[in-house]
Amino acid sequence: MPQPALSRLIAIIEEIAQGNYSDDIMALTGPEQPEEIRAIAEAMGLMMVKVEAREFSLENLAAELRAANADLKQRALATVEAMAAALGARDAYTQGHGQRVGRLAAALARRVGLEPQEVEEVRVAGILHDIGKIGFSDQVFANEDTVPSPELLREIRTHPQLGAEIVESLDFLGPVREFVLCHHERPDGQGYPQGLGGEDIPLGARLISVADVYDALTTDRPYQEGRSRAEALEVLQGLAGGGLDPELVRAFPQCLAGLPAAGG
Numbered sequence: 001m002p003q004p005a006l007s008r009l010i011a012i013i014e015e016i017a018q019g020n021y022s023d024d025i026m027a028l029t030g031p032e033q034p035e036e037i038r039a040i041a042e043a044m045g046l047m048m049v050k051v052e053a054r055e056f057s058l059e060n061l062a063a064e065l066r067a068a069n070a071d072l073k074q075r076a077l078a079t080v081e082a083m084a085a086a087l088g089a090r091d092a093y094t095q096g097h098g099q100r101v102g103r104l105a106a107a108l109a110r111r112v113g114l115e116p117q118e119v120e121e122v123r124v125a126g127i128l129h130d131i132g133k134i135g136f137s138d139q140v141f142a143n144e145d146t147v148p149s150p151e152l153l154r155e156i157r158t159h160p161q162l163g164a165e166i167v168e169s170l171d172f173l174g175p176v177r178e179f180v181l182c183h184h185e186r187p188d189g190q191g192y193p194q195g196l197g198g199e200d201i202p203l204g205a206r207l208i209s210v211a212d213v214y215d216a217l218t219t220d221r222p223y224q225e226g227r228s229r230a231e232a233l234e235v236l237q238g239l240a241g242g243g244l245d246p247e248l249v250r251a252f253p254q255c256l257a258g259l260p261a262a263g264g
Ligand SMILES: [Fe+2]
Pocket: 129, 130, 159, 183, 184
């Protein structure tokens, strides 16, 4: 067996073992090659073709799965967003509130340096934060302008937990469930449902709280005209440290640049 052909064959096989496929092996399948070299080279060439075909079909399969998965997530999310929009149909005051809170909370999340994936989770949780109100009795919506009775207050306070249960089944939403559950917690521990304090409240929930309060203040209600941007920011300042995260309140005004004016 001539040495150069064998050395060449070994070198090519070593390359293949490294995952570097090429047609070099075919040069050793010609009739001028010794029989043993030719037989090994042909078997190797055939094996490469089969491995490449299998890799190709696996890659295609993985791409199809990724696309189907993304599509499924999109549809599930669209369904929950439609439910959030349906809430607006039950309660005129919350019309558009979820979308605005999602947009504001995401802007604040970007402002404080969260990664794009985290910003997206905050945006989705902002849209869905009050989804638990969908199970409220008509009484709650009918009496929104008056001070709620203790009984109604108890019902109102169930909405973060109900909302968390609704989004729980969508496990791809990740921390969105926690953000929905904790959006009425307060840094001073006086919030609900768990009475968490300070940084025990997930950051996403603290971001949503700031956006939620701001949007509630600047939205027109039958009994009260929405406040101006400056007035609302003043109220937020007053809540810093008690009801709202002080650092987020400080960062919030810069997020408003470029957004439609308050009250709209
Ligand atoms: Fe809420």
